[in-house]
Amino acid sequence: MHDLTFPLRTRIALIAPALAVFVAFWLLPLVALLQASAAPDGHASAFAAYGAVLTNQRYLHSLVSTIVLSLAVTVATLALSTVSGLFLARHSFPAKRLMIALLTFPLAFPGVVVGFMVIMLAGRQGLIGAISARLTGDKWVFAYSVGGLFVGYLYFSIPRVIVTVMAAATKLDASLEEAARSLGASPWRVFADVVLPALRPALIAAGAICFATAMGAFGTAFTLATDLEVLPMTIYTEFTLNANLATAASLSLILGFVTWAVLALARSMTGAAVAATA
Amino acid sequence: MSARTAPRRFLTALQFALTLALVAFLVVPVVMSVLAGLTVNYFRGVANGLTLRWLTEVWSMYQGSVWLSLEIALATVCITAVIGVPAAYVLARSRSRAARVVEELLVLPVALPGLASALALLSVYGGFGAFRSSMWFIVVGHVVFTLPFMVRSVAAVCASSDLGTLEEGAASLGATFTQRFFTIVLPNVRPGIVAGALAVLTLSIGEFNLTWMLHTPDTKTLPVGLADAYASMRLEIGSAYTILFLLMTLPFLVAMQWLGVDPAGARIARRVKTRKAAQNETPGVTSTSVEPA
Numbered sequence: 001m002h003d004l005t006f007p008l009r010t011r012i013a014l015i016a017p018a019l020a021v022f023v024a025f026w027l028l029p030l031v032a033l034l035q036a037s038a039a040p041d042g043h044a045s046a047f048a049a050y051g052a053v054l055t056n057q058r059y060l061h062s063l064v065s066t067i068v069l070s071l072a073v074t075v076a077t078l079a080l081s082t083v084s085g086l087f088l089a090r091h092s093f094p095a096k097r098l099m100i101a102l103l104t105f106p107l108a109f110p111g112v113v114v115g116f117m118v119i120m121l122a123g124r125q126g127l128i129g130a131i132s133a134r135l136t137g138d139k140w141v142f143a144y145s146v147g148g149l150f151v152g153y154l155y156f157s158i159p160r161v162i163v164t165v166m167a168a169a170t171k172l173d174a175s176l177e178e179a180a181r182s183l184g185a186s187p188w189r190v191f192a193d194v195v196l197p198a199l200r201p202a203l204i205a206a207g208a209i210c211f212a213t214a215m216g217a218f219g220t221a222f223t224l225a226t227d228l229e230v231l232p233m234t235i236y237t238e239f240t241l242n243a244n245l246a247t248a249a250s251l252s253l254i255l256g257f258v259t260w261a262v263l264a265l266a267r268s269m270t271g272a273a274v275a276a277t278a
Numbered sequence: 279m280s281a282r283t284a285p286r287r288f289l290t291a292l293q294f295a296l297t298l299a300l301v302a303f304l305v306v307p308v309v310m311s312v313l314a315g316l317t318v319n320y321f322r323g324v325a326n327g328l329t330l331r332w333l334t335e336v337w338s339m340y341q342g343s344v345w346l347s348l349e350i351a352l353a354t355v356c357i358t359a360v361i362g363v364p365a366a367y368v369l370a371r372s373r374s375r376a377a378r379v380v381e382e383l384l385v386l387p388v389a390l391p392g393l394a395s396a397l398a399l400l401s402v403y404g405g406f407g408a409f410r411s412s413m414w415f416i417v418v419g420h421v422v423f424t425l426p427f428m429v430r431s432v433a434a435v436c437a438s439s440d441l442g443t444l445e446e447g448a449a450s451l452g453a454t455f456t457q458r459f460f461t462i463v464l465p466n467v468r469p470g471i472v473a474g475a476l477a478v479l480t481l482s483i484g485e486f487n488l489t490w491m492l493h494t495p496d497t498k499t500l501p502v503g504l505a506d507a508y509a510s511m512r513l514e515i516g517s518a519y520t521i522l523f524l525l526m527t528l529p530f531l532v533a534m535q536w537l538g539v540d541p542a543g544a545r546i547a548r549r550v551k552t553r554k555a556a557q558n559e560t561p562g563v564t565s566t567s568v569e570p571a
Contacts, residue, residue, distance in 0.1 A: 006445070010455055011368045015380065018365035018425065021357075026387050026422045029398035036401050084300050087293035101535055102301050106308075108527050110484040110501040116508050116520060117307035120314070125321060125513060127310060158300060187286055216391025219486040219501070223508050232393050232487075239397065239491075249401070252394035260389050 037249035053250045059234065063254065066231040070214035073150060074207050077157040082203065085165030086195070089172075100166075107159045111152075111219020118152040118224060119143045146228045152220040157213065161206045168202030201270040208266030212259040231255050312524070315517030332518035336507070340519060343503035344526065350413055350499060351482040354420040355475050361421075362428035363471060367463055369429065370436030381433075385426045392487030395419065400491065411494045419488040424481050428474035435470030436463075473537060480530045500526065 038049055053059055088100060106114070122128045122143040132140040142148050172195065180190045196203075218232035229237075231251065239248035314320040318327040365384070369377050387395055399419055409415055441463060448458050464471075486501040493502050500523055508516045 006371060006455075011372060014364035015368045017361040018384065018429070019380065021361055021418075021421060022384055022387075022425070025399065025418045026395065027383075029395075029402040030390075032402045033394070033398040080296065080300060083293055084297035087290070087297050091290070091294075099297065099301055102305050104535075105531055106304050108480045108484055108531055110486040110504070112486050112501055112505045112508060113484075113520060113523065116311065116504070116516060119508075120307040120310045127306065155304065158304065162300075187289055212389065216393065216487065218391070218393050218490070219505070222486075222490070222505060225509075232391060235393055235397070236491075245397075245401065248397060252391070252397050256390040256394045259391060260386075263389050 033249045034253060036245055037253055049246070050250055050254075053247060053254070058229075059247075059251060062229050062231050062234040063251075065228060066215060066255075067258070069146070069149060069153070069228075069230065070211050073153040073157055073214045074211045076150075077154060077161050077210050078203055078207050080154075081158055081161035081165050081206070082199065085162045086169050088162070089166045089169035103162055104159050106155065107163075109156065111156065111217050111221075112223045113219075114152050114156045115220040115223025117155055118148050118220070122148055122151060144224055144226050146226065148224050149221060149226050149228060149230065152224065153214045153217060156217070156220070157210045160213070161210055164202050164206035164209075165199065168199050172198050204266050204270050208262050211262050215255060215259050215262075308524070311517045311520045313517075314513055315519075315521045317514065320513050320517070332514045333521065336515055336518045336522060340500075340503045340507070340522070343498045343500045344522065346413060346497065347483050347500035347526075350417055350420060351479050353413075353417045354424060354482045355478045357417070357421045358425050358428040358478050359471060359475060362425050362474070363432050363464075363467065366429040366432035366470070367436055367441075367459075367467070370433040371442065381429075384429055387422045388426050392423065392485070393491060395423065396488045396491035411496060413497050416489055416492045416497055416499065419492050420482045420485055423485065423488060424478040427477045427481065428471075431474030431477065432467050432470040435467045439466050441466060469537075473534075476530055476534050476537070480527055480534070483527060483530075 054063075084103075088096065088103075106117075109117075120126055122141060124141055124143075126141065126143060129139040129141050132138055143151075176194050176198075177190050180194050185193070216232060217230070218236065221230045221233045222236070232255070235248050235251045235255070238244045238251065313324055315332055316328050316330070317324050318329050318331075365380075369381050396419060399415075403415065403418075404410055444462050444466070445458050448462055453461070484501060485499075486505065489499050489502055490505065493499060498506070504516070504519055504523060507519045511519075
């Protein structure tokens, strides 16, 4: 359709500044990064360079443990957020607005602050340690281990996912559940056969964002300085301590590819726009 | 019937308990950190006495990072608005394949982990000394990262308000494009711009993944300073600095709650009018922070 009020030349002029900034400060640098990763000294081809990175024990271990950790966090977050998101969407009670506000306000926390929150909970002077010391005589300190990372990733994932679940749950058709119940279905059957399938697209989208965010999370790992080296930390140490741009570049691109692939997969499964905030 | 509702009531109680536990999980460490920033000696306990000493110490050590973060956030929001609003308007009004491709492209920086984007920026512009050591290096990173949030938020409003018809009407009465853009488009998409701007501001103030790589000793932003303080200062200082961060982001968070924007996805309220209508139809079902898309 030809739109007289909006000629092509105007369209191009309006979108050009945004595109120019995008090309100059993201696309072009990314191409340069790709070049830097593919042409390290000593390797014949880009293929060989990536092969060398992926067969390196340390990098591979870092990649696999980051993926496993992110998956575990995603599963736990989805489970917890579905239960409480459904509850918040279905019931009204006096302090509900306040509760939702409190649940969503850590959304704005940078990863470093989340890391500090984990230290507050499970660090050397943390709450969990104080409580466990009183109850069992044993001081539980796990902020600086995999457990701390897990808790930290949960901390920034739960608010994001709960928001999505609540939005999807408010759109569910309550009459379907009524029908299932009146036909004698148990609460569990209603949940598994009616509610869960209806929530599926939202859960896939939220899960993908959660996974992608966890994969790229740097601030939390940085603050906790755990013994488990997640991929972003590996990239950081390669770049700053070892001044190894080629390896840092290829690891970042592998990391970027994994998160992009998961988001793209989720999008093709749900047909909805899925975007992450790392 | 009561035999039926009993297990359901039990399940509801469990759900409520879990929700409470989640709220506690998210809020308790924040409260602890606020208290730690105000106590004389956290190791000995709050009962030991409260003080503002740590806050004043943090302010004298790190106030530069607060101002710098504000400057960067303001610069970022101005640039994203100037380049993002026209782009969003075009993307929302165009049905062409090219427009969809551009839309996809602009979102890519959000999918790539910040660390990778930062490395990419460094590998091209790292050598330009003056640019590299100025705050604009960080602004550029923030603009690329936050632009999709502004574009998405404005495009959503463009799509929901029938701009095409309004503009056609104005054009038939002889309004030029410039007149239409400033008197019809901009006033109509204002809620989208406000929502997008709030999201961009909070994202920029809290951004760490990119900023940590891009910063220099002269360009330390608030989250960079926080990471510094957590690593090398006593717990009370780190906590007091966290209080400073909370105080700085709180106004934006309150504004977002009030307008129904969520800080992660810039999911914007459809329009205040439709929201009110929805609330009237189904009281208690619509929540304030989550808008049905």
